[in-house]
Amino acid sequence: MNEDLKDLQSQAAKGLAAVRELQAQYDVVGWQIKNPEYAKIRHVLLHLMKITADVAAIVEHVEHCVQNEVDPEEISRDFAVTIKDRGDIAGDLLFHAAQFANLGDYDLADQLIQVYARNSKRFAPDSPFADLGPLH
Template identity: 40%
Template structure:
């Protein structure tokens, strides 16, 4: 995630025009997030009708349609984290812990003590150590 934030910083330096004051930047990011969430809603809304009518809903076949939405969400998260000089990984770890304490206090997520890159969720819901050099989460 650190790499994503660094890449976003470079992208913003070349292609994001609204930098100052910081309130103007976050306001503009909010506008882009609102547009992105609207795209997500436009994608999901017809599926909601399909499900209501007992028709199968197939999201896997729509991955290409969702790809730009997911990318935009990540970009704007990185922008906000950079704006406040924060770490997306630490923000996410904190949120996992907060949610786990509320909804699953016995889970491994309720007591994160290491950096996020230290953990990798395995298929059987266990937590295992990963090598930082090969860690895609970063």
């Protein structure tokens, strides 16, 4: 395995373990719907649907611009501004990913590495990502 990727994988594992712990501590004081656990995941689903709707609104705007033959460079500029302004979407997704990991008691970094490995086997089979495996 590529040493740079191995080092990044190790750093990600440390960072994502900290994210999981931070989320667990937050959920004790800041997450109201938690019992039973399936009620928590059901409520997380509602939040994920809201996030999906936000992404859909961004995409819908782009689709209308394409349909109305707006200059592609203008579409790209506007899209870049919108994505930059909506960093909250990525934060919300990580927030809820950490909740899933805590509920299922699994290593978030290992799950992410599995996604990289699975996708690279299909889309970049000759890349070093295809050889990634869990650290633990």
